[in-house]
Amino acid sequence: MNASGPAAAALDPLPVLKGLANLRWLTGTYPAGHPMIGQKLHELEEIVRQHLHTRPEMRIDIIRGGVHLDGVRVDGSDPARAQIARELPELGIDSLYIRDGVDADELLAVAELLWLPRSGQDAITAQLAQRNVRHISLGKLVALDTRWRAQQWPDAPTGRLDPAYAESLLLAQQTFERTAEGRQLDLITVRDLVQLLIYKVARSQAALSQILAVKEYENLTYCHSVNVAILSLLLGRQLHLGESDMLALVEAALLHDIGKTRIPLEIVKKPGALTKRERKLIDAHTTLGAAMLAQTEGLNPLTPLVALEHHRSAKGGGYPDLGSEVPHIMSQVVSVADIYEAITGARSYQDPTPPERACLVLARLAGDKLNTVLVKAFVNAITFFPVGSIVRTDRNELGVVVRTNHGDPLHPVLALADEALDGPVGHLDTAARDASGAYERHVRATVRPPAGFNAGAFLGTSPQSA
Numbered sequence: 001m002n003a004s005g006p007a008a009a010a011l012d013p014l015p016v017l018k019g020l021a022n023l024r025w026l027t028g029t030y031p032a033g034h035p036m037i038g039q040k041l042h043e044l045e046e047i048v049r050q051h052l053h054t055r056p057e058m059r060i061d062i063i064r065g066g067v068h069l070d071g072v073r074v075d076g077s078d079p080a081r082a083q084i085a086r087e088l089p090e091l092g093i094d095s096l097y098i099r100d101g102v103d104a105d106e107l108l109a110v111a112e113l114l115w116l117p118r119s120g121q122d123a124i125t126a127q128l129a130q131r132n133v134r135h136i137s138l139g140k141l142v143a144l145d146t147r148w149r150a151q152q153w154p155d156a157p158t159g160r161l162d163p164a165y166a167e168s169l170l171l172a173q174q175t176f177e178r179t180a181e182g183r184q185l186d187l188i189t190v191r192d193l194v195q196l197l198i199y200k201v202a203r204s205q206a207a208l209s210q211i212l213a214v215k216e217y218e219n220l221t222y223c224h225s226v227n228v229a230i231l232s233l234l235l236g237r238q239l240h241l242g243e244s245d246m247l248a249l250v251e252a253a254l255l256h257d258i259g260k261t262r263i264p265l266e267i268v269k270k271p272g273a274l275t276k277r278e279r280k281l282i283d284a285h286t287t288l289g290a291a292m293l294a295q296t297e298g299l300n301p302l303t304p305l306v307a308l309e310h311h312r313s314a315k316g317g318g319y320p321d322l323g324s325e326v327p328h329i330m331s332q333v334v335s336v337a338d339i340y341e342a343i344t345g346a347r348s349y350q351d352p353t354p355p356e357r358a359c360l361v362l363a364r365l366a367g368d369k370l371n372t373v374l375v376k377a378f379v380n381a382i383t384f385f386p387v388g389s390i391v392r393t394d395r396n397e398l399g400v401v402v403r404t405n406h407g408d409p410l411h412p413v414l415a416l417a418d419e420a421l422d423g424p425v426g427h428l429d430t431a432a433r434d435a436s437g438a439y440e441r442h443v444r445a446t447v448r449p450p451a452g453f454n455a456g457a458f459l460g461t462s463p464q465s466a
């Protein structure tokens with residue numbers, strides 16, 4: 001189907017977008033079941049039906065303010081078109097794909113979904129699944145002609161790294177590359193790596209800040225795996241897991257995505273939407289990984305199970321389809337860490353999401369997709385010193401967090417206070433480093449606010465960000 005051909009005029013995507021926008025407005029204004037909603041829904045269904053009469057899928061992308069149908073820009077600059085091309089991206093949506101088989105309930109569900117606060121891609125996908133919408137996808141991720149927004153990020157962290165973290169990345173890279181060549185998993189390296197992560201990396205504030213902060217790189221599998229292992233470990237600690245459980249958890253988290261070493265890299269890294277076949281291949285990293293790990297003698301029995309289940313939902317959905325079976329709690333721990341890690345890292349089609357927003361995304365997924373108790377524990381474990389909290393540094397300075405340094409949430413900017421917390425007596429950037437490149441100080445602890453404490457007196461006093 002060529003949208004620039006004679007049929008294109010008849011197949012203008014604008015009425016679909018307008019219909020959806022109107023329906024969105026009506027569902028937010030009138031009670032459910034109102035006749036106005038029914039009428040608009042019927043009209044929209046009819047327009048969509050005309051589109052899908054000639055092809056199995058209609059793909060609408062909004063690229064740089066222009067509406068594209070099936071990858072071809074649709075001409076016309078009337079105000080209605082311009083407005084709609086502005087509205088959807090403002091809602092966090094710039095692609096809308098509708099497939100044959102779509103029904104009125106799905107269209108209505110999408111219109112209602114658009115009323116919800118702007119969410120990340122993962123949250124949108126989860127919401128669609130939750131509402132049983134199978135023939136419509138919405139996303140910030142656009143399939144065609146979208147390389148303009150694809151950014152080349154480095155494949156791994158650049159710059160100065162904590163030595164233990166750097167060493168663990170190197171070991172993981174070797175392990176994963178070996179496996180990608182079709183060789184046996186090197187158990188000795190895996191064990192060394194688990195020890196290194198538990199006893200060194202997780203104890204280094206510098207390493208943790210490098211893992212927890214926004215990551216300005218598009219993580220390859222080995223890097224993602226090390227980070228997920230550390231994040232799982234932090235969550236495990238928060239849950240007071242014993243040492244043997246911790247060892248099992250870190251091993252499983254480290255190897256959860258090992259199946260990806262058997263998927264072509266160009267598919268793993270493909271910017272934009274995947275074809276059905278590519279999606280199936282990617283999804284198979286769970287079963288492939290589980291099979292590889294089950295054949296490796298000497299691993300903890302949980303390791304293949306976590307690889308199999310880490311994309312399963314807390315209540316039994318997700319993939320692979322294992323019926324209503326609820327995933328093992330360790331798989332659920334890794335799922336939380338996996339999603340946080342993925343969204344705080346850069347992707348070719350998406351900038352990294354800052355930790356505090358990543359926590360919100362997790363909160364939205366809590367319930368059906370993620371285990372609520374685990375999400376709460378995770379956010380408690382990794383949230384750093386939110387603005388307004390009182391902290392003490394390792395030089396015994398007391399201050400109120402007035403700003404978080406971008407990419408370095410463990411080292412915020414403080415408004416210094418005296419012990420009575422009367423008011424700001426100066427400012428301090430805890431991210432400052434000495435001549436050797438080491439931090440001059442660390443935030444040591446959060447201090448419980450005294451009764452009647454007014455953080456407002458300290459906020460708004462932050463010096464301009466650099």
Ligand SMILES: [Fe+2]
Binds near residue numbers: 285311
């Ligand atoms: Fe995965």
